[in-house]
Amino acid sequence: MMLREERERIVEFGKRLITSALTTGSGGNLSILDGARQLVAITPSGVPYPEIVAGDVVLVDLQGRAVEGKPRPSSELPLHLALYERYPQIRAVVHTHSVYATTLACLGWEIPPAHYLVGCAGRKVPVAPYATFGSPELAANLVRAIDGYQAALLANHGLVSIGASLEKAFHVAEEIEFVARVYLQAKMVGEPAILSAAEMDRVLEKFTGYGQPSAKSPS
Template identity: 40%
Template sequence: MRQYAKAAGISEDVRERMEQTWADVVGTARRSTADGLVVGTSGNVSARVGDVVLVTPSGVPYDRLGPEDAVGVTLDGRRVIGELAPTSELPMHLAVYRTTDAAAIVHTHAVHATAVSTLVTEVPPIHYMTAALGGPVRVAPYALYGSDELAEGVLRALDGRTGCLLQNHGTLTHGATLDQAYDRTAQLEWMCRVWLTASAVPGHTPSLLPPARLTEAADKLRGYGQTP
């Protein structure tokens, strides 16, 4: 990354930001494995620094990645950092960055969310945290991984949302930071697990939250949280 920064005339502070962001990308990818949201090298993570997207490489176990393995591409997909090939899901990541204000993206193959993606076209609003994702989470129609078709479907599913499911595939969430994007992924997986669990009880149908209640929750969530 130092060689790239020197050749491209990137300032020292931006280079340092890229190095820290790459470390955060790797840390988030490893966390997704440790938390059981991905298996092996499935799923991927990225973060944007200016017009460069730092993204996990294709087919490399996350525990083997170090500072020298950084992969960075421009918004049109041109690799400008590193020698490793970026994730095969790069078209999906870049489409989201070009279309939204996302600064970070987490894509997983989380078990419960993937299971729900095979059952419905929209995640039932089983919990008020649905509001934290912008409303009921849509399911993007199935398309081959890494394809422009998948990227286009994801963009439609994300309209007005910060997360979606990919049919028979997994999840995608974005945020202003990697921590926020990851938290949204974890919340989405948890909501899917809750709905599947409640739906499995014989003779009972889960109660769902109406739009007015979700709006009420969304208003309250805007003021939630604090910086320690």
């Protein structure tokens, strides 16, 4: 089996999407790019995460042609491929329908730095304009919106995070879901204080020092 290790990582983190409450059922999707082979391992379409085995994880080339794997790839394949094409340093894409990030996405609100952990994604979490799920328009909107960030909301849809590894992209998705929840709750009772640009400079510098990918370059 080609890319066995990457496919097993997809299976493992697919289960974690459920246990970390980042999605339900078969919502959301994950991919890893093997930079040397230029192949993408991506979750299959419509298979519940607890049931996915390594052989179900679909391998495609960067043009989206199937290389190995029986089921159909995730319907968001164009979005994953567009990110790898535009940002060749990244090695993983995580897409979730996590409840709080998705709530803000339905409001069309970007997430400002009310909590410093927004710095996992950059100075804020931007929102990509709405387009139908799985469409090339959605992929194009996201690629533009996420420029300079590690995550972006998809209006009326969910969240996408990127990273130098699946672990890093998944970590960003978890932290942004926390930040989205805190921001929404704060907005329900008052007006959250927003951190200054100078403070976010310090936060981003410390995150870089802690081994987090720089918010300035999606790597």
